[in-house]
Amino acid sequence: MAPFTTLIARLQPGGSWSWVRRAYRVARLGGITVAIYGAGKTAGHIEVLADPDGMRRQLVHSFVERSFDPGERRTMTPAVHDEWSALHRRVSSVGARIVVAAREHVAAQRSELRRRIAQLAREAQLASDAPPSSQAARAAEDADEARAQDAYWAAAERRLSGQWQWVVTNSQAVNAFVTPYCPRCVFVLEGLLTQLQPTDDELAMVIAHELAHQLHDHGSRTLQHGVEGALLQLLVLSLLDPTGLLELAVSATMQLGSYVSRRQFDRECEAEADATGLDIVTRACFDPVAAARMMSKFVELDPDRSSAWLRSHPLAATRLKRLLSQSGRIEADARAREHCAHEQLDLRAALRALYERSAPPTVAPSAPRGS
Numbered sequence: 001m002a003p004f005t006t007l008i009a010r011l012q013p014g015g016s017w018s019w020v021r022r023a024y025r026v027a028r029l030g031g032i033t034v035a036i037y038g039a040g041k042t043a044g045h046i047e048v049l050a051d052p053d054g055m056r057r058q059l060v061h062s063f064v065e066r067s068f069d070p071g072e073r074r075t076m077t078p079a080v081h082d083e084w085s086a087l088h089r090r091v092s093s094v095g096a097r098i099v100v101a102a103r104e105h106v107a108a109q110r111s112e113l114r115r116r117i118a119q120l121a122r123e124a125q126l127a128s129d130a131p132p133s134s135q136a137a138r139a140a141e142d143a144d145e146a147r148a149q150d151a152y153w154a155a156a157e158r159r160l161s162g163q164w165q166w167v168v169t170n171s172q173a174v175n176a177f178v179t180p181y182c183p184r185c186v187f188v189l190e191g192l193l194t195q196l197q198p199t200d201d202e203l204a205m206v207i208a209h210e211l212a213h214q215l216h217d218h219g220s221r222t223l224q225h226g227v228e229g230a231l232l233q234l235l236v237l238s239l240l241d242p243t244g245l246l247e248l249a250v251s252a253t254m255q256l257g258s259y260v261s262r263r264q265f266d267r268e269c270e271a272e273a274d275a276t277g278l279d280i281v282t283r284a285c286f287d288p289v290a291a292a293r294m295m296s297k298f299v300e301l302d303p304d305r306s307s308a309w310l311r312s313h314p315l316a317a318t319r320l321k322r323l324l325s326q327s328g329r330i331e332a333d334a335r336a337r338e339h340c341a342h343e344q345l346d347l348r349a350a351l352r353a354l355y356e357r358s359a360p361p362t363v364a365p366s367a368p369r370g371s
């Protein structure tokens with residue numbers, strides 16, 4: 001009996017083996033989390049396989065409802081413009097050009113990467129024939145990196161393939177969004193079309209920006225980011241013995257850290273969606289200068305920055321800065337597309353003017369968020 005009581009004493013908090021209790025708690029929490037996640041995923045698969053079209057209709061319907069804020073829902077019924085309506089036809093015709101250009105953009109990235117992989121393989125072969133072989137090792141490393149990038153763009157290609165759906169809701173909010181829950185769906189709210197009165201070039205930029213979010217898989221990566229943050233919190237809290245205030249303080253600090261890191265990640269996603277969006281718009285023969293100016297049109301229409309799109313897409317200097325750094329390349333690409341008649345553009349000057357006029361964001365983003 002004595003060894004057993006010694007063992008129990010060692011496992012108690014403060015005992016020399018108390019780490020075993022903590023390790024067991026972490027393992028048990030991990031096991032429960034994986035089991036819940038697995039069960040949820042299987043249930044989702046079963047539901048989708050039973051009625052794929054019905055599931056998609058339900059998803060679209062729930063996001064149409066979510067595009068209305070509660071105040072708006074009290075005065076009007078959420079609905080979708082049918083595909084023969086003028087608003088829907090306009091969005092789908094601009095959108096169709098954007099989808100083709102986005103696929104071309106991805107194909108161009110992949111073809112450039114494949115050319116680079118072949119060149120690096122030749123370099124590695126030549127270097128291995130003539131020692132020292134550190135050059136060969138470097139070329140092999142670069143080729144591995146290029147292959148990883150190609151896998152990224154291959155996944156983007158899969159996300160873009162298939163039929164795209166354009167959903168124009170009758171909400172009067174100025175917003176457009178995509179969601180990882182409904183792949184290849186772009187939601188455009190009537191308010192964006194009627195209040196902003198975008199030209200085709202401007203509408204193209206909004207759609208290309210949203211499509212770029214799906215191309216780069218920002219929605220799923222944001223979800224994953226949130227899950228990782230929650231798991232980390234679970235892990236830390238399971239390691240600590242609950243001691244009231246300490247647990248509260250750790251939990252609050254971790255939530256704050258997770259919020260700050262999420263905001264940083266969102267800003268990076270927005271800048272990436274702008275840059276890819278502008279590439280796609282240019283490739284589709286829309287005017288990139290007019291497309292870039294679209295961002296300031298949101299601010300001019302809504303100086304209080306109260307529209308849903310502006311709340312989730314503040315015209316931050318960092319977004320314009322990134323576009324500015326790429327303006328030379330985008331201009332050169334545009335000029336190379338002779339059939340588009342892009343010769344007269346001065347994208348850099350237009351972006352610089354926007355950059356000088358842009359004020360730092362003053363309103364914190366809040367739900368419902370466009371993405």
Ligand SMILES: [Zn+2]
Pocket residue numbers: 209210213270273313370371
């Ligand atoms: Zn966005």
